[in-house]
Amino acid sequence: MKKTLSLLLLLFLMNTVRAQRQNTYFFKNNGRQVTLRDSADFIRIIQEPDPGSTHFKLKEYYTDGTEKVAGYISRIFPLVYEGSYRTFNQQGKRMDSVYYLHGKITGQASYYYPDGQLRELREYPAPQVESNSGQEMAPPPKSKLIYWADSTGKVLVRAGNGYFIKTYQKGEKDEFTVEGQYANGYKTGEWKMKSLSGNDQYKEFFEDGKMQKGERVKDGNTYVYTQETEKPEFESGLKDLYKYIGKGLRYPADAVEKGISGTVGLSFVVEKDGQVTDLLVSNSVYPSLDQEAFRILKNCPKWKPGKEHGIPVRVRYNLPVTFSFGR
Structure with missing residues:
Protein backbone atom coordinates (compact mmCIF):
# COMPACT_ATOMS: atom_id res chain seq x y z
CA MET A 1 0.00 0.00 0.00
CA LYS A 142 22.03 56.54 -3.39
CA SER A 143 22.85 53.46 -1.37
CA LYS A 144 24.76 53.23 1.89
CA LEU A 145 28.04 51.32 2.04
CA ILE A 146 27.99 49.24 5.22
CA TYR A 147 31.10 47.10 4.77
CA TRP A 148 34.01 46.89 2.35
CA ALA A 149 37.11 44.68 2.38
CA ASP A 150 40.02 44.59 -0.04
CA SER A 151 41.00 41.45 -1.94
CA THR A 152 43.34 40.36 0.89
CA GLY A 153 40.44 40.37 3.35
CA LYS A 154 41.48 43.58 5.13
CA VAL A 155 38.34 45.45 6.24
CA LEU A 156 38.55 49.14 5.33
CA VAL A 157 34.95 50.21 5.92
CA ARG A 158 32.95 48.83 8.84
CA ALA A 159 29.47 49.94 10.00
CA GLY A 160 29.59 52.59 7.27
CA ASN A 161 32.78 54.28 8.48
CA GLY A 162 36.37 54.10 7.30
CA TYR A 163 38.91 55.18 4.73
CA PHE A 164 38.33 53.53 1.34
CA ILE A 165 41.24 52.88 -0.99
CA LYS A 166 41.23 50.72 -4.09
CA THR A 167 43.73 50.14 -6.89
CA TYR A 168 42.44 48.71 -10.15
CA GLN A 169 43.55 48.24 -13.71
CA LYS A 170 41.60 49.54 -16.68
CA GLY A 171 42.31 47.47 -19.75
CA GLU A 172 46.01 46.73 -20.19
CA LYS A 173 47.21 50.31 -20.34
CA ASP A 174 47.05 51.93 -16.93
CA GLU A 175 46.50 51.45 -13.20
CA PHE A 176 44.33 53.72 -11.06
CA THR A 177 43.98 54.37 -7.34
CA VAL A 178 40.76 55.79 -5.85
CA GLU A 179 40.53 56.85 -2.22
CA GLY A 180 38.39 58.81 0.20
CA GLN A 181 36.45 58.80 3.46
CA TYR A 182 33.12 57.14 4.28
CA ALA A 183 31.00 58.41 7.18
CA ASN A 184 27.68 56.80 8.14
CA GLY A 185 27.68 54.91 4.86
CA TYR A 186 28.22 57.86 2.52
CA LYS A 187 31.16 59.50 0.79
CA THR A 188 32.29 62.65 2.55
CA GLY A 189 34.97 65.29 2.09
CA GLU A 190 37.59 65.06 -0.63
CA TRP A 191 37.86 62.01 -2.87
CA LYS A 192 40.64 61.63 -5.38
CA MET A 193 41.76 59.39 -8.20
CA LYS A 194 45.15 59.24 -9.87
CA SER A 195 46.51 57.05 -12.63
CA LEU A 196 49.94 55.47 -12.36
CA SER A 197 50.93 57.13 -15.65
CA GLY A 198 49.92 60.53 -14.24
CA ASN A 199 47.87 61.55 -17.30
CA ASP A 200 44.48 61.17 -15.58
CA GLN A 201 43.35 62.40 -12.16
CA TYR A 202 40.39 63.98 -10.40
CA LYS A 203 39.28 65.52 -7.14
CA GLU A 204 35.66 65.36 -6.02
CA PHE A 205 33.98 66.85 -2.94
CA PHE A 206 31.01 65.29 -1.13
CA GLU A 207 28.57 66.07 1.66
CA ASP A 208 26.51 63.12 3.00
CA GLY A 209 27.06 61.22 -0.25
CA LYS A 210 26.02 64.06 -2.55
CA MET A 211 28.66 65.41 -4.88
CA GLN A 212 29.18 69.16 -4.64
CA LYS A 213 31.74 69.51 -7.42
CA GLY A 214 34.36 67.60 -9.33
CA GLU A 215 37.34 68.51 -11.47
CA ARG A 216 39.19 66.08 -13.72
CA VAL A 217 42.37 66.55 -15.69
CA LYS A 218 42.97 64.02 -18.44
CA ASP A 219 45.56 64.26 -21.20
CA GLY A 220 46.00 67.96 -20.40
CA ASN A 221 42.26 68.77 -20.66
CA THR A 222 40.21 69.95 -17.66
CA TYR A 223 36.59 68.89 -17.06
CA VAL A 224 34.33 70.42 -14.38
CA TYR A 225 31.18 68.48 -13.36
CA THR A 226 28.65 67.88 -10.57
CA GLN A 227 27.67 64.22 -11.14
CA GLU A 228 29.80 61.09 -10.88
CA THR A 229 27.90 59.41 -13.73
CA GLU A 230 25.44 60.58 -16.38
CA LYS A 231 23.35 58.22 -18.50
CA PRO A 232 23.12 58.58 -22.30
CA GLU A 233 20.14 60.66 -23.35
CA PHE A 234 18.32 61.29 -26.61
CA GLU A 235 19.21 64.87 -27.56
CA SER A 236 15.75 66.24 -26.74
CA GLY A 237 14.79 63.76 -24.00
CA LEU A 238 13.12 60.36 -23.63
CA LYS A 239 9.64 61.70 -24.38
CA ASP A 240 10.84 63.05 -27.73
CA LEU A 241 12.59 59.76 -28.46
CA TYR A 242 9.27 57.94 -28.28
CA LYS A 243 7.66 60.69 -30.38
CA TYR A 244 10.38 60.14 -32.98
CA ILE A 245 9.76 56.37 -32.93
CA GLY A 246 5.97 56.74 -33.05
CA LYS A 247 6.12 59.17 -35.97
CA GLY A 248 8.57 57.16 -38.08
CA LEU A 249 7.51 53.59 -37.29
CA ARG A 250 5.63 51.73 -40.04
CA TYR A 251 3.69 48.61 -39.07
CA PRO A 252 4.80 45.87 -41.54
CA ALA A 253 1.93 44.69 -43.76
CA ASP A 254 2.61 40.97 -43.21
CA ALA A 255 2.47 41.42 -39.42
CA VAL A 256 -0.82 43.34 -39.75
CA GLU A 257 -2.26 40.61 -41.95
CA LYS A 258 -1.34 37.92 -39.42
CA GLY A 259 -2.37 39.98 -36.39
CA ILE A 260 1.11 39.88 -34.84
CA SER A 261 2.00 42.39 -32.14
CA GLY A 262 4.57 42.56 -29.35
CA THR A 263 7.59 44.37 -27.95
CA VAL A 264 10.90 44.15 -29.78
CA GLY A 265 13.94 44.61 -27.54
CA LEU A 266 16.82 46.61 -28.96
CA SER A 267 20.30 46.92 -27.53
CA PHE A 268 22.86 49.41 -28.80
CA VAL A 269 25.93 51.41 -27.83
CA VAL A 270 25.90 55.20 -27.51
CA GLU A 271 29.42 56.24 -28.47
CA LYS A 272 31.45 59.04 -26.93
CA ASP A 273 30.35 61.36 -29.76
CA GLY A 274 26.66 60.39 -29.39
CA GLN A 275 26.50 58.10 -32.42
CA VAL A 276 24.39 54.92 -32.11
CA THR A 277 26.40 51.80 -32.99
CA ASP A 278 26.43 48.02 -32.44
CA LEU A 279 22.64 47.85 -32.75
CA LEU A 280 21.14 44.41 -32.22
CA VAL A 281 17.81 42.75 -31.44
CA SER A 282 17.85 41.42 -27.87
CA ASN A 283 14.21 40.29 -27.86
CA SER A 284 12.80 39.01 -31.14
CA VAL A 285 9.06 39.04 -31.88
CA TYR A 286 8.67 38.51 -35.63
CA PRO A 287 11.16 39.09 -38.50
CA SER A 288 9.48 42.10 -40.09
CA LEU A 289 8.77 43.72 -36.71
CA ASP A 290 12.39 43.17 -35.66
CA GLN A 291 13.61 44.71 -38.92
CA GLU A 292 11.37 47.77 -38.61
CA ALA A 293 12.42 48.45 -35.01
CA PHE A 294 16.06 48.04 -36.09
CA ARG A 295 15.57 50.47 -39.01
CA ILE A 296 14.02 53.26 -36.97
CA LEU A 297 16.81 53.22 -34.36
CA LYS A 298 19.59 52.84 -36.90
CA ASN A 299 18.56 56.15 -38.50
CA CYS A 300 17.93 58.10 -35.29
CA PRO A 301 19.75 61.40 -34.54
CA LYS A 302 22.75 61.62 -32.25
CA TRP A 303 22.36 61.20 -28.49
CA LYS A 304 24.00 63.01 -25.62
CA PRO A 305 26.72 60.56 -24.56
CA GLY A 306 26.97 59.06 -21.10
CA LYS A 307 29.70 60.40 -18.82
CA GLU A 308 31.83 59.08 -15.99
CA HIS A 309 33.58 61.60 -13.77
CA GLY A 310 33.13 64.37 -16.31
CA ILE A 311 34.22 62.73 -19.58
CA PRO A 312 32.17 60.94 -22.28
CA VAL A 313 32.21 57.13 -22.30
CA ARG A 314 30.70 54.35 -24.42
CA VAL A 315 27.49 53.01 -22.83
CA ARG A 316 25.26 50.11 -23.88
CA TYR A 317 21.57 51.05 -23.78
CA ASN A 318 18.45 48.86 -23.94
CA LEU A 319 15.20 50.07 -25.46
CA PRO A 320 11.81 48.35 -25.95
CA VAL A 321 9.85 49.16 -29.15
CA THR A 322 6.19 48.12 -28.93
CA PHE A 323 4.00 47.23 -31.92
CA SER A 324 0.33 47.33 -31.00
CA PHE A 325 -2.86 47.61 -33.01
CA GLY A 326 -4.14 50.10 -30.46
CA ARG A 327 -1.08 52.25 -31.05
Whole structure:
Protein backbone atom coordinates (compact mmCIF):
# COMPACT_ATOMS: atom_id res chain seq x y z
CA MET A 1 0.00 0.00 0.00
CA LYS A 2 2.86 2.36 0.93
CA LYS A 3 4.58 1.65 -2.40
CA THR A 4 1.36 2.44 -4.27
CA LEU A 5 0.94 5.75 -2.41
CA SER A 6 4.59 6.67 -3.04
CA LEU A 7 4.22 5.93 -6.76
CA LEU A 8 1.04 8.01 -6.97
CA LEU A 9 2.74 10.90 -5.16
CA LEU A 10 5.72 10.72 -7.54
CA LEU A 11 3.45 10.74 -10.57
CA PHE A 12 1.54 13.71 -9.13
CA LEU A 13 4.75 15.70 -8.62
CA MET A 14 5.99 14.87 -12.13
CA ASN A 15 2.70 16.00 -13.65
CA THR A 16 2.79 19.20 -11.59
CA VAL A 17 6.27 20.04 -12.91
CA ARG A 18 5.19 19.31 -16.49
CA ALA A 19 2.13 21.53 -16.03
CA GLN A 20 4.37 24.48 -15.24
CA ARG A 21 5.37 25.48 -18.73
CA GLN A 22 8.76 27.01 -19.32
CA ASN A 23 10.46 28.82 -22.17
CA THR A 24 14.15 28.54 -23.03
CA TYR A 25 16.17 31.32 -24.65
CA PHE A 26 19.77 31.54 -25.86
CA PHE A 27 21.86 34.71 -25.45
CA LYS A 28 25.28 36.14 -26.19
CA ASN A 29 27.04 38.04 -23.41
CA ASN A 30 26.29 41.36 -25.13
CA GLY A 31 22.55 40.71 -24.72
CA ARG A 32 21.83 39.54 -28.28
CA GLN A 33 19.35 36.68 -28.50
CA VAL A 34 20.38 33.81 -30.79
CA THR A 35 18.44 30.82 -32.05
CA LEU A 36 21.01 28.06 -31.55
CA ARG A 37 22.39 26.76 -28.27
CA ASP A 38 25.82 26.26 -29.85
CA SER A 39 25.98 30.00 -30.63
CA ALA A 40 25.03 31.08 -27.09
CA ASP A 41 27.16 32.22 -24.16
CA PHE A 42 24.39 31.45 -21.68
CA ILE A 43 20.92 29.91 -21.49
CA ARG A 44 17.87 31.56 -19.90
CA ILE A 45 14.91 29.53 -18.65
CA ILE A 46 11.69 31.24 -17.58
CA GLN A 47 9.12 29.09 -15.83
CA GLU A 48 5.49 30.03 -15.26
CA PRO A 49 4.55 31.09 -11.71
CA ASP A 50 3.76 28.56 -9.02
CA PRO A 51 0.08 28.32 -7.99
CA GLY A 52 -0.80 31.42 -5.97
CA SER A 53 2.25 33.38 -7.18
CA THR A 54 2.50 36.09 -9.83
CA HIS A 55 6.26 35.83 -10.28
CA PHE A 56 7.99 33.78 -12.97
CA LYS A 57 11.00 31.70 -11.98
CA LEU A 58 14.19 32.81 -13.71
CA LYS A 59 17.20 30.55 -14.17
CA GLU A 60 20.29 31.16 -16.28
CA TYR A 61 23.10 28.70 -16.98
CA TYR A 62 26.51 28.87 -18.61
CA THR A 63 26.79 26.55 -21.59
CA ASP A 64 28.63 23.96 -19.47
CA GLY A 65 25.56 23.70 -17.22
CA THR A 66 26.94 25.75 -14.30
CA GLU A 67 24.29 27.96 -12.68
CA LYS A 68 24.64 31.66 -13.57
CA VAL A 69 21.49 33.34 -12.19
CA ALA A 70 18.65 32.33 -9.86
CA GLY A 71 15.75 34.68 -9.22
CA TYR A 72 12.20 35.76 -10.01
CA ILE A 73 10.62 38.24 -12.42
CA SER A 74 7.20 39.86 -12.74
CA ARG A 75 7.63 40.72 -16.43
CA ILE A 76 9.48 38.87 -19.18
CA PHE A 77 10.42 41.78 -21.41
CA PRO A 78 11.96 43.89 -20.34
CA LEU A 79 12.88 41.75 -17.33
CA VAL A 80 11.51 43.15 -14.08
CA TYR A 81 13.18 41.41 -11.15
CA GLU A 82 11.31 40.61 -7.96
CA GLY A 83 12.46 39.09 -4.67
CA SER A 84 15.67 37.14 -4.10
CA TYR A 85 18.26 37.32 -6.92
CA ARG A 86 21.68 35.62 -6.94
CA THR A 87 24.45 35.40 -9.53
CA PHE A 88 27.39 32.97 -9.80
CA ASN A 89 30.62 32.86 -11.78
CA GLN A 90 31.65 29.92 -13.96
CA GLN A 91 33.56 28.41 -11.06
CA GLY A 92 30.29 28.18 -9.13
CA LYS A 93 31.23 30.96 -6.68
CA ARG A 94 28.50 33.36 -5.61
CA MET A 95 29.04 36.89 -7.03
CA ASP A 96 26.13 38.77 -5.52
CA SER A 97 22.97 38.30 -3.52
CA VAL A 98 20.31 41.02 -3.63
CA TYR A 99 16.57 41.56 -3.21
CA TYR A 100 14.38 43.32 -5.77
CA LEU A 101 11.08 45.17 -5.44
CA HIS A 102 9.41 46.33 -8.69
CA GLY A 103 12.71 45.93 -10.53
CA LYS A 104 14.80 47.95 -8.09
CA ILE A 105 17.28 46.64 -5.53
CA THR A 106 16.07 47.21 -1.98
CA GLY A 107 17.37 46.32 1.48
CA GLN A 108 20.80 44.81 2.11
CA ALA A 109 22.83 43.52 -0.83
CA SER A 110 26.00 41.41 -0.71
CA TYR A 111 28.79 41.40 -3.31
CA TYR A 112 31.73 38.99 -3.52
CA TYR A 113 35.19 38.62 -5.05
CA PRO A 114 35.63 35.89 -7.71
CA ASP A 115 37.02 33.52 -5.05
CA GLY A 116 33.77 33.82 -3.06
CA GLN A 117 35.14 36.18 -0.38
CA LEU A 118 32.76 38.96 0.75
CA ARG A 119 33.73 42.29 -0.82
CA GLU A 120 30.97 44.68 0.27
CA LEU A 121 27.59 45.10 1.89
CA ARG A 122 25.26 47.88 0.76
CA GLU A 123 21.90 49.10 2.00
CA TYR A 124 19.45 50.26 -0.68
CA PRO A 125 16.31 52.33 -0.01
CA ALA A 126 12.90 50.83 -0.73
CA PRO A 127 11.01 52.17 -3.79
CA GLN A 128 8.49 54.75 -2.65
CA VAL A 129 4.86 54.35 -3.67
CA GLU A 130 2.22 57.08 -3.67
CA SER A 131 -0.53 56.04 -1.28
CA ASN A 132 -3.37 57.40 -3.42
CA SER A 133 -2.45 56.21 -6.91
CA GLY A 134 -0.32 53.21 -6.07
CA GLN A 135 2.21 54.48 -8.64
CA GLU A 136 5.84 53.84 -7.85
CA MET A 137 8.03 56.88 -7.30
CA ALA A 138 11.77 57.01 -7.91
CA PRO A 139 13.74 56.05 -4.79
CA PRO A 140 16.58 58.23 -3.48
CA PRO A 141 19.48 57.78 -5.93
CA LYS A 142 22.03 56.54 -3.39
CA SER A 143 22.85 53.46 -1.37
CA LYS A 144 24.76 53.23 1.89
CA LEU A 145 28.04 51.32 2.04
CA ILE A 146 27.99 49.24 5.22
CA TYR A 147 31.10 47.10 4.77
CA TRP A 148 34.01 46.89 2.35
CA ALA A 149 37.11 44.68 2.38
CA ASP A 150 40.02 44.59 -0.04
CA SER A 151 41.00 41.45 -1.94
CA THR A 152 43.34 40.36 0.89
CA GLY A 153 40.44 40.37 3.35
CA LYS A 154 41.48 43.58 5.13
CA VAL A 155 38.34 45.45 6.24
CA LEU A 156 38.55 49.14 5.33
CA VAL A 157 34.95 50.21 5.92
CA ARG A 158 32.95 48.83 8.84
CA ALA A 159 29.47 49.94 10.00
CA GLY A 160 29.59 52.59 7.27
CA ASN A 161 32.78 54.28 8.48
CA GLY A 162 36.37 54.10 7.30
CA TYR A 163 38.91 55.18 4.73
CA PHE A 164 38.33 53.53 1.34
CA ILE A 165 41.24 52.88 -0.99
CA LYS A 166 41.23 50.72 -4.09
CA THR A 167 43.73 50.14 -6.89
CA TYR A 168 42.44 48.71 -10.15
CA GLN A 169 43.55 48.24 -13.71
CA LYS A 170 41.60 49.54 -16.68
CA GLY A 171 42.31 47.47 -19.75
CA GLU A 172 46.01 46.73 -20.19
CA LYS A 173 47.21 50.31 -20.34
CA ASP A 174 47.05 51.93 -16.93
CA GLU A 175 46.50 51.45 -13.20
CA PHE A 176 44.33 53.72 -11.06
CA THR A 177 43.98 54.37 -7.34
CA VAL A 178 40.76 55.79 -5.85
CA GLU A 179 40.53 56.85 -2.22
CA GLY A 180 38.39 58.81 0.20
CA GLN A 181 36.45 58.80 3.46
CA TYR A 182 33.12 57.14 4.28
CA ALA A 183 31.00 58.41 7.18
CA ASN A 184 27.68 56.80 8.14
CA GLY A 185 27.68 54.91 4.86
CA TYR A 186 28.22 57.86 2.52
CA LYS A 187 31.16 59.50 0.79
CA THR A 188 32.29 62.65 2.55
CA GLY A 189 34.97 65.29 2.09
CA GLU A 190 37.59 65.06 -0.63
CA TRP A 191 37.86 62.01 -2.87
CA LYS A 192 40.64 61.63 -5.38
CA MET A 193 41.76 59.39 -8.20
CA LYS A 194 45.15 59.24 -9.87
CA SER A 195 46.51 57.05 -12.63
CA LEU A 196 49.94 55.47 -12.36
CA SER A 197 50.93 57.13 -15.65
CA GLY A 198 49.92 60.53 -14.24
CA ASN A 199 47.87 61.55 -17.30
CA ASP A 200 44.48 61.17 -15.58
CA GLN A 201 43.35 62.40 -12.16
CA TYR A 202 40.39 63.98 -10.40
CA LYS A 203 39.28 65.52 -7.14
CA GLU A 204 35.66 65.36 -6.02
CA PHE A 205 33.98 66.85 -2.94
CA PHE A 206 31.01 65.29 -1.13
CA GLU A 207 28.57 66.07 1.66
CA ASP A 208 26.51 63.12 3.00
CA GLY A 209 27.06 61.22 -0.25
CA LYS A 210 26.02 64.06 -2.55
CA MET A 211 28.66 65.41 -4.88
CA GLN A 212 29.18 69.16 -4.64
CA LYS A 213 31.74 69.51 -7.42
CA GLY A 214 34.36 67.60 -9.33
CA GLU A 215 37.34 68.51 -11.47
CA ARG A 216 39.19 66.08 -13.72
CA VAL A 217 42.37 66.55 -15.69
CA LYS A 218 42.97 64.02 -18.44
CA ASP A 219 45.56 64.26 -21.20
CA GLY A 220 46.00 67.96 -20.40
CA ASN A 221 42.26 68.77 -20.66
CA THR A 222 40.21 69.95 -17.66
CA TYR A 223 36.59 68.89 -17.06
CA VAL A 224 34.33 70.42 -14.38
CA TYR A 225 31.18 68.48 -13.36
CA THR A 226 28.65 67.88 -10.57
CA GLN A 227 27.67 64.22 -11.14
CA GLU A 228 29.80 61.09 -10.88
CA THR A 229 27.90 59.41 -13.73
CA GLU A 230 25.44 60.58 -16.38
CA LYS A 231 23.35 58.22 -18.50
CA PRO A 232 23.12 58.58 -22.30
CA GLU A 233 20.14 60.66 -23.35
CA PHE A 234 18.32 61.29 -26.61
CA GLU A 235 19.21 64.87 -27.56
CA SER A 236 15.75 66.24 -26.74
CA GLY A 237 14.79 63.76 -24.00
CA LEU A 238 13.12 60.36 -23.63
CA LYS A 239 9.64 61.70 -24.38
CA ASP A 240 10.84 63.05 -27.73
CA LEU A 241 12.59 59.76 -28.46
CA TYR A 242 9.27 57.94 -28.28
CA LYS A 243 7.66 60.69 -30.38
CA TYR A 244 10.38 60.14 -32.98
CA ILE A 245 9.76 56.37 -32.93
CA GLY A 246 5.97 56.74 -33.05
CA LYS A 247 6.12 59.17 -35.97
CA GLY A 248 8.57 57.16 -38.08
CA LEU A 249 7.51 53.59 -37.29
CA ARG A 250 5.63 51.73 -40.04
CA TYR A 251 3.69 48.61 -39.07
CA PRO A 252 4.80 45.87 -41.54
CA ALA A 253 1.93 44.69 -43.76
CA ASP A 254 2.61 40.97 -43.21
CA ALA A 255 2.47 41.42 -39.42
CA VAL A 256 -0.82 43.34 -39.75
CA GLU A 257 -2.26 40.61 -41.95
CA LYS A 258 -1.34 37.92 -39.42
CA GLY A 259 -2.37 39.98 -36.39
CA ILE A 260 1.11 39.88 -34.84
CA SER A 261 2.00 42.39 -32.14
CA GLY A 262 4.57 42.56 -29.35
CA THR A 263 7.59 44.37 -27.95
CA VAL A 264 10.90 44.15 -29.78
CA GLY A 265 13.94 44.61 -27.54
CA LEU A 266 16.82 46.61 -28.96
CA SER A 267 20.30 46.92 -27.53
CA PHE A 268 22.86 49.41 -28.80
CA VAL A 269 25.93 51.41 -27.83
CA VAL A 270 25.90 55.20 -27.51
CA GLU A 271 29.42 56.24 -28.47
CA LYS A 272 31.45 59.04 -26.93
CA ASP A 273 30.35 61.36 -29.76
CA GLY A 274 26.66 60.39 -29.39
CA GLN A 275 26.50 58.10 -32.42
CA VAL A 276 24.39 54.92 -32.11
CA THR A 277 26.40 51.80 -32.99
CA ASP A 278 26.43 48.02 -32.44
CA LEU A 279 22.64 47.85 -32.75
CA LEU A 280 21.14 44.41 -32.22
CA VAL A 281 17.81 42.75 -31.44
CA SER A 282 17.85 41.42 -27.87
CA ASN A 283 14.21 40.29 -27.86
CA SER A 284 12.80 39.01 -31.14
CA VAL A 285 9.06 39.04 -31.88
CA TYR A 286 8.67 38.51 -35.63
CA PRO A 287 11.16 39.09 -38.50
CA SER A 288 9.48 42.10 -40.09
CA LEU A 289 8.77 43.72 -36.71
CA ASP A 290 12.39 43.17 -35.66
CA GLN A 291 13.61 44.71 -38.92
CA GLU A 292 11.37 47.77 -38.61
CA ALA A 293 12.42 48.45 -35.01
CA PHE A 294 16.06 48.04 -36.09
CA ARG A 295 15.57 50.47 -39.01
CA ILE A 296 14.02 53.26 -36.97
CA LEU A 297 16.81 53.22 -34.36
CA LYS A 298 19.59 52.84 -36.90
CA ASN A 299 18.56 56.15 -38.50
CA CYS A 300 17.93 58.10 -35.29
CA PRO A 301 19.75 61.40 -34.54
CA LYS A 302 22.75 61.62 -32.25
CA TRP A 303 22.36 61.20 -28.49
CA LYS A 304 24.00 63.01 -25.62
CA PRO A 305 26.72 60.56 -24.56
CA GLY A 306 26.97 59.06 -21.10
CA LYS A 307 29.70 60.40 -18.82
CA GLU A 308 31.83 59.08 -15.99
CA HIS A 309 33.58 61.60 -13.77
CA GLY A 310 33.13 64.37 -16.31
CA ILE A 311 34.22 62.73 -19.58
CA PRO A 312 32.17 60.94 -22.28
CA VAL A 313 32.21 57.13 -22.30
CA ARG A 314 30.70 54.35 -24.42
CA VAL A 315 27.49 53.01 -22.83
CA ARG A 316 25.26 50.11 -23.88
CA TYR A 317 21.57 51.05 -23.78
CA ASN A 318 18.45 48.86 -23.94
CA LEU A 319 15.20 50.07 -25.46
CA PRO A 320 11.81 48.35 -25.95
CA VAL A 321 9.85 49.16 -29.15
CA THR A 322 6.19 48.12 -28.93
CA PHE A 323 4.00 47.23 -31.92
CA SER A 324 0.33 47.33 -31.00
CA PHE A 325 -2.86 47.61 -33.01
CA GLY A 326 -4.14 50.10 -30.46
CA ARG A 327 -1.08 52.25 -31.05
